[in-house]
Amino acid sequence: MKAILLIGHGSRAKEAKDVFIKVSNGLQERVKSKVYIAFMENATPSIEDAFVSIREDGVRYVDVLPYFLFEGIHIKEDIPEILREMKEKYDVEIEFKRPIEYHELIIDILIDRLKGAGICI
Template identity: 25%
Template structure:
């Protein structure tokens, strides 16, 4: 299977979200100059997904790999996006790639963000990390986040890694305080979110309110994310039977 790559983000009323997604798109284009890379949004921002699929068909593209810029499998990946993709032009073969997480490249990006925010690599053993996601009511998404927290703690040697959510889960500030009460010498908050917006701002506010020692920025257009998207594209492009 060959064709083009369509990145699909959630979208936000906050303009920082779209700017960050487009910065990621530019990073992918510059890394893979021969690849047609476009961006669409499920809500709030333009262009929408059907518009970009129609554009691909008009441009003579025969197949598209759609990469959700989502970190967990929840409503948008399971229901919302597949429903939109069913509206694709009949002549266009569409393959929905898996969501981005979990993946070692994402935890590598999270760690680099923490170190860039002031955490020293030698401080791992005494540092409790709050893995703070936007949040979801989907049980699978919540369990995926909890499993990622356990795995990251086990493999990286942190004092502890605990999940939190800006919506529908343990609040960032409560998890920061709990880690401090348990004996963590330092507490660092790692936002497990792609781009700035209302919910990431809530994560940051909770971290500051609870006195976290380190607050990392969002993942953004991290080079690890560029590599991960291209790896997912290459895997999807080798799939012999796309689904639409």
């Protein structure tokens, strides 16, 4: 059984978590695998909490999808280290995907925000 773990940075702001959950629900509607969520810090569930749920559900393969724009320290070091620990502790196969980085759709989002702000383009 395969699943997706969507990892966000985390924030103490309730609105930030609400948006993240909305993104994960939207993702869940478009994929066949079950989507789990986790946060790097400042919110729950933690990455390890998510892996507890993942293993309880019998999942053996996890695609880890970081909801981060760039390859900062969390993507380069922190999350890979946690994932190494989770792989060993919970006996799961993990594939760590790339962060969002550049994508043409980001430009569309920015244009949409400009239009919403009443700015002529």
